[in-house]
Amino acid sequence: MTILEQLSLAGIIPVVKIEKVEQALPLAEALLQADLNAIEITFRTTAAADVIRTISQHHPEMLIGAGTVLTRQQVDLAIEAGAQFIVTPGFNPDTVAYCIEKKIPIIPGCSSPTDIEAALSFDLTTVKFFPAEQLGGIATIKALSGPYSQVRFIATGGINVSNFKDYLSVSKVAAIAGSWMVAPELLNNGQYDLISDLSKQAVQAMLDFKIESISLNTQDPSEHNVIKEWTTCLNNQITHQESKKSRGIITISTPDIKRALHFLQRHQLKAKPDSLQPTSHSTGVDFNAIAGYEIKLTQR
Ligand code: 3PG
Numbered sequence: 001m002t003i004l005e006q007l008s009l010a011g012i013i014p015v016v017k018i019e020k021v022e023q024a025l026p027l028a029e030a031l032l033q034a035d036l037n038a039i040e041i042t043f044r045t046t047a048a049a050d051v052i053r054t055i056s057q058h059h060p061e062m063l064i065g066a067g068t069v070l071t072r073q074q075v076d077l078a079i080e081a082g083a084q085f086i087v088t089p090g091f092n093p094d095t096v097a098y099c100i101e102k103k104i105p106i107i108p109g110c111s112s113p114t115d116i117e118a119a120l121s122f123d124l125t126t127v128k129f130f131p132a133e134q135l136g137g138i139a140t141i142k143a144l145s146g147p148y149s150q151v152r153f154i155a156t157g158g159i160n161v162s163n164f165k166d167y168l169s170v171s172k173v174a175a176i177a178g179s180w181m182v183a184p185e186l187l188n189n190g191q192y193d194l195i196s197d198l199s200k201q202a203v204q205a206m207l208d209f210k211i212e213s214i215s216l217n218t219q220d221p222s223e224h225n226v227i228k229e230w231t232t233c234l235n236n237q238i239t240h241q242e243s244k245k246s247r248g249i250i251t252i253s254t255p256d257i258k259r260a261l262h263f264l265q266r267h268q269l270k271a272k273p274d275s276l277q278p279t280s281h282s283t284g285v286d287f288n289a290i291a292g293y294e295i296k297l298t299q300r
Helices: 003-010 021-033 048-058 072-081 093-101 113-121 137-145 164-168 184-188 192-207 221-233 257-266
Strands: 012-016 038-042 063-067 085-087 126-129 152-156 173-178 210-216 238-240 248-254 285-290 293-299
Touching (some): 003 012, 003 038, 003 063, 003 085, 012 192, 021 048, 021 192, 038 048, 048 072, 072 093, 113 126, 137 152, 137 164, 184 192, 192 257, 221 238, 248 257, 257 285
Parallel strands (some): 012 038, 038 063, 063 085, 126 152, 152 173
Antiparallel strands (some): 210 248
């Protein structure tokens, strides 16, 4: 899987301005504990390269990128420290060409059709849309997606807990990046628990698992009527289904099934391999039964 595909599955990229290398590991641990496994360390402080080095050495499971990269020298520093991708705030053809030469994935900042065409001239189809909110947000991304349908955007700038899900619901948005869960004051006050809580909240909001329906299997005719009443009262969220193979089916929905599967897999909850093969009549992905109940994951 490419780095860009991994970033897209991660969905949320914390953008960090970090002053001290001692903050690196507690920060990485707070994020990993919350299932955020991608991070962009910005070259806005002198500690950036050492922070990248420390995190990449201790947590190889973290997808770590260097942000606010403005020069070739910073590209070299980032690569040497262990960065796996480079993010630039604007479109600098010299930095882009250098990253391509060095074979490190580059996500250039693009804020206009002109920037996007410059990116396309380097065969780059995933760009950072920055500063997203100030440039018109989702409406601008949708307008840009008209002529540039092959482009995917990592929306950054002004993204927060109350708007990030709207961005992620746009198919052309590969991921979002933001600093709200790793704000400099949280880091400087050592509030790693809060960083972890805000990150968990973001991950849960992104996956937004909902129990859609529970289908109960019973052979007892007297229970059929009771289930029928529940079906009516709960608007089909509880239904009756006779099946020889299980006690029932629990159907769970999520806005993005690929991200959800990636997350569940990290928790050792793996879908049945044959249900991952899409067929014309497949309605979701099946997991091994728990307590006799089949589990089905669907996208809403
Ligand atoms: C960046 O450089 O990507 C931004 O500073 C992040 O934007 P935010 O602080 O508004 O989230």
